[in-house]
Amino acid sequence: MASTTATHTLGDLIVRPSQPDDAPAVAPTIATVGGFDVTLVVASAAVESLLLLLAMRGTVALPLALVLHVAVVATLAVFLLRRRREGHDLTAPLLALLAVMASGPIGALAMLPALLAMRRPTIPSGLLAQWYERISLSTSIETETWLADRVAANRTIDVAATSPLSFADVMQSGSLEERQRALGLVARSFHPSYLPMLAIALDSEEPVIRVQAAAVAARVRPRLATDAQAWSGEAEAIAGGGSRVDAYRVARLLRDLDLACNSGLLDKPVEEAARKVAARLTRTLDVHALLLARPRSAADVALLDALETRLMAHARFDALRMLRKRRRLADRGWTRLRRLPVSADAGKLRHRRCTKHRVRRLRGSPAA
């Protein structure tokens, strides 16, 4: 009988400004004047001038001169029709036709400066339309305005603010408002690292927090399922071998898969598949092939620590030792190890510390 207080959502109450229109403004033009139009008018002017000259000298009889003038006009008309069929702008050829038909060579010559004037840039009608829209208090936002808003927003970062609180701590002992804010942030910008904190919230003594955590869980669930499948695919590809991968990427992938599997938010088949592929990757991980740079933050260190723990849990002690050795080297700036065969028939490998430069030299790279 009773479920929720109001069945319409808050969104129903909101009058929102329309979203930025993604469609680019159409290029504004009054007339298109091409080189062909100019050539045609110049040619018409030349022919018409010649005709006039010949007619005045009496070389060509007037009736014949008129017939030739009509021929010039007909030629212009043919070009006009052709332009029309091709869907081109007809302003220039039509004006030229009318001018030549009415005034012969004078019309053709007068058309030349007109054509040049038409080729000059005009105020884009699209911009005008946008301007009218703005001054008429339209609510649509152009992409540029939206971008400017974002830039302005980023300028309001409070540089004096203290560092963020640990969400897990907040969920254990924060005020009700802080816990609700934290859950809101988790919902809006979800990251797998938030999952343990979400589990705490789902089990909270405070009903308000449980309800909100449940709403967050319902919201992130589909996304987590998609992500987990993508991570499984990626882990599968790495486990298949064949390419050198970044150690932090592998560690992050395994951590995220673990978090997702332990969240209780995944469907069982997805969870089991993810667990299998994570285990397989751990079993087959080639620590030698990892690209390992010096850690840049405490989070990087924590990632590699977690990877070590995982290797230990799978009894991969040789890989664990190698990872530790490589971490020590990476801390000193050595970037990778290269396995060098001691002899052709021996399967043993000899590890040598290499800088990037030395690796290239060993490979016989031209850069060396």
Place this chain on the structure above:
Amino acid sequence: MMRELIDRWLRQRAPGDDSAPLRPAAAGATADVCLIVEGCYPYVQGGVAGWIDWLMRSQPHLTFAVVALWPRPTEQKPRYVLPDNAISFDTLYLQDFGEPPRQRLALPDGLDDVARTLGVLVKRGGLEPWRAFSNRLAKMRQTAPLPVIFNSPVAWEIVQRMYAADMPQSSFLHYFWAWRALLGGLFAVAEAPLPPARVYHTISTGYAGLLAARAALETGRPALLTEHGIYTNERRIELLMADWVADNIDKGSSLTDERVDLRDMWVRAFEAYARTCYEVCEKVVTLYEDNQRAERSLGADTGRLSVIANGIDTARFAHLARAADDARPTMALIGRVVPIKDVKSYIAAARVLKQRVPDLRALVLGPLDEDPEYADECRALVSALGLDGTVEFTGAVNVADYFPQIHVAVLTSLSESQPLVLLEAGAAGVPFVATNVGSCREIIEGRSEESPHLGAGGIVTPLVAPEAIADAVGALLTDHARRRSAGEALRARVETYYTSARAADAYRRLYGELAGRQTSVARALRGSATFAPVRRSHFNPASGTR
């Protein structure tokens, strides 16, 4: 409006509908109770709307007026026929407020004061700011009607002042639209006609609560609030998770940044509205104790809080047989197959439990058509886990037909208020395993003051915890004596505390008590030089008639 609505409803009634004909409202008649409802009755089926229908029908000796708050005019058809004792019905549209000015309005004096008063009302709330706001509106109405003012340069000046005072660092465009949405509802509530009544009963805080507060202030009659869920909390959750609210201040991951952004403005406004409502209402009723924590945190006076649980007609289920001990072990989730019911956790629990109870039967009794995609996912999950012979989806059924086959009923919901199915199973003597949501723990384990304690009617588990659910169901399925005693305890609790007769009686007493009472608001304001009924000169608060 009433006449038009009644005509429409009469036209829509199906042939053969033998319910009593609707009674037109007597002009100007005073209702015993004015119900103020937001976003549900009569356009939504079930839930709170169903409860409102039940409430009116359970009090045939009283007359009711209904004011339904709805975002904007809609084509939605009413799902309920007004009962005989409902004498008027009005719809108030929150987002349909404002008329274009026909003439240029001169800017009145004291706009700074109006902006400040409004700012206090939407930030802090409370009786005094609401009264001050009402008085300011009364003065402004002398220049033009309120809907005209809301779309005039006067409102423009007010919004600019509030923007400069509240969040000048924010985008004005976003602030403007948020302001329009928030205050449009507020102005609509301030402008709506009030049906005369002896008691004003709002079913939530929010705008409905504001209207009840206004009614109490203007008429001097008592206001009553019944909260099913906590409206403010629902809005807060919605707002904190909403992607559509523009964040103008980048707070990063800080939880302590005090700067006010639009999201905070929205949340604060709904909290302020709730405070106003709590301060005015003589009684604040909830369905279960847990809700009172949230109400107290929002400023509700502990002395005014009480619990009236919803009830059911237990006679419908009392005669049903119990499932035999040697029958196939059966558990059932009764509810719609939708994500909020977390049916997937139930299926996962079935898989865990099947290892301990191989011939387990897990029923899902509820419609599958509300979210077909989710229902398909659930079916696929059943197949993927090899539970095809174990989990059965029945679709919508009469649960009474199934109770005699069910050993343990299960609810894995992520959110509930007071689930009816828990009461129905209890009335049928079926023990329950439920997640710790809404009033589930209270119904299963009993209220703190229950005397004598009737014992546990089942087991409460954490949310999204299939293993815990499987453990709980397994414990009841494999221990027949425990299961029977839990079923009996739940049946006794439902028959004692959760009958519809008991709930109806509680409201009958409450209405009787309030109808003869002068509201504390009226007492507090008596002799106040500043208070005056803000408008409605045609409405006489003393006689309660127009």
